[in-house]
Amino acid sequence: MVHLRALEPDDLDFLYTLENDRDIWGVSDTLAPLSRQALREYLTHATTDIYVVRQLRQVVTTEISGVAVGVVDLFEYDALHQRAGVGITILASERRHGYARQALELLKEYARDVLRLHQIYATVGATNLASMRLFRAAGFRRVGTRRAWLRTASGWQDAVEWQYLLSHQTSA
Template identity: 80%
Template sequence: MAASSIPKPARSGAVYLRALEPEDLDFLFALENDPDIWGVSDTLAPVSRHALAEYLAHATADFYVVRQLRLVVTTEISSVPVGVVDLFDYDPLHQRAGIGITILAAERRHGYARQALELLKTHARQVLRLHQLYATVGATNTRSLRLFRAAGFRRVGTRQQWLRTPTSWEDAVEWQCLL
């Protein structure tokens, strides 16, 4: 079994993390094509069902090969997804990766993001044996700033005018968590 696979869904409180399944196509299509989150996902255009189907066909590839991992956040085993967590930009020499999280707008404010981050931190430390995680958060994204602080990340800097918005530029706050 590849080191990046999770043999059974990881659970924390009411939240589970599980691998992507082919049945997640409609969920991913809606998520990736939501213009409200394009600003935090570096996306400027819709993603086709075909491209997402191809992605799903290869989503189980080994983390150490593809250097990324996306897991689905659910509230019960095999239930409807409420979001995703991502590890990306894996650096094998320095044993670090970026982390991102998206919870559907209708499912926010239930603590799912915090529980999912704790699960992903545990997986990154115990299974993937990473040394640290980092995140980049828009300076005006107060909910995400609070989330990463509450999840034990330390604010390590600010990049000036780092993120383009529809009308101007926004600073980005850098977060780091030593595992």
């Protein structure tokens, strides 16, 4: 079982490890390593209200030990349309334990019950099969494909769009 919590100043080393993992740069739009100083500055502003910065990052921790294993993000928060994008990253050493699925379920509850969002969405590279399985298993619906949307080291890649309706009330 996992929990979600706010970022803390003590998360500096954890974030440094996570953000500088070259294997995830392709899915996080990262092009260069981040310094500890840059992350330290980020942490001083990370608790700013989602309504101001339009994003929110929470740390995924294990229930028993409280060890940080990943992060979940809400980004491009749109108050008018009550939606936000979703990102999730789990440390390479902690993958395949069900942490991402549990964290995504908690994030869905938070987005619906606390932020009162109508929907959340994700963009996943077409070759990222693990993420595709994750979002499908979490009840997201595949709603489209953007052709040659993501630039990778090996060329252009399609992006698959996923959507989850938190409330099923729509206007006619």
